[in-house]
Amino acid sequence: MIRVDSVNLSFSHEGEVNQVLQGISFAVKAEGSCAIIGPSGCGKTSLLFLLAGLLQPDAGTITITGSPRTGTILQHYGLFPWKTVVENIGLGLQLKGEAKDRIGARVEGLLAEMGLTGFGRHYPAQLSGGMQQRVAMARALAIEPQILFMDEPLSSLDALSRERLQNLILQVWRDKRITTILVTHSIEEAVYLGRQIIVLSQRPGRILQIVDNPGAGSREYRQTEQFFHNCNQLRRILKEEDHGPEA
Incomplete structure (x- = not known):
């Protein structure tokens, strides 16, 4: 490849x-x-x-x-501090113009997959380093790279x-x-x-x-x-x- x-x-x-x-x-x-x-x-x-x-x-x-399609995960997470976990994960799909219902379904699936269920409305500063990195991973995976x-x-x-x-x-x-x-x-x-x-x-x-x-x-x-x-x-x-x- x-x-x-x-x-x-x-x-x-x-x-x-x-x-x-x-x-x-x-x-x-x-x-x-x-x-x-x-x-x-x-x-x-x-x-x-x-x-x-x-x-x-x-x-x-x-x-x-x-x-x-490519996804990138950076050393220091690269999350937007003013966006919630859900908003950070769905950002790439939003920029691609995906429908809101598709974004919602994809994000909910990734929250479960990454062990982040229940943290969707949290902000990055409210999460541990490991959880922030899982959010960054979910955001990269959201676009199905x-x-x-x-x-x-x-x-x-x-x-x-x-x-x-x-x-x-x-x-x-x-x-x-x-x-x-x-x-x-x-x-x-x-x-x-x-x-x-x-x-x-x-x-x-x-x-x-x-x-x-x-x-x-x-x-x-x-x-x-x-x-x-x-x-x-x-x-x-x-x-x-x-x-x-x-x-």
Whole structure:
């Protein structure tokens, strides 16, 4: 569904050109799950924004088959504080001009699916961080996307909430067969949620390795030997990038 060929990206600031990404090439199959991981500042979010069409590359091409609907979930939720949960979730459908009864039915279904029944009239400030992120997820899912882009959506949550929402993301991917692209700093999260893991170098970000991770997709995967092996493999790759190979 997504193909990236020799993509470069740079930003100019006060006359200086800063290279962000260099020679990025990979492909993601339809209904696949891909996690992007790397050191802080390596260009992970910039790469996600390129895939989502929010940035344009300096060189290279990004090809997405067909004209799929896409949804994006941001790190800090991106909810409108003056809108209720119901209004936030239904915003995309409203902007598309959907009928009110369809919006209402879709939103009610998502409230139940996300475990938010009874909170529809609340405002974001009245919710916990985990609940706000579920609202953000429901808003992205309301338009029935075929590709879901996620930029460190769980980074600000406590460990228990993070694990619960990881399971929710996994369930959404399996049940709705959405192609998912996840940026994360967490090695364990990348291995749990990404059947394909792209490891970026320090800036300018280059692909150090693409790790196949076919075991992802099961809640029991965390307890398997392969899960621990792949976590250790990623940890070793990132450690060598940070400090150089051990003697």
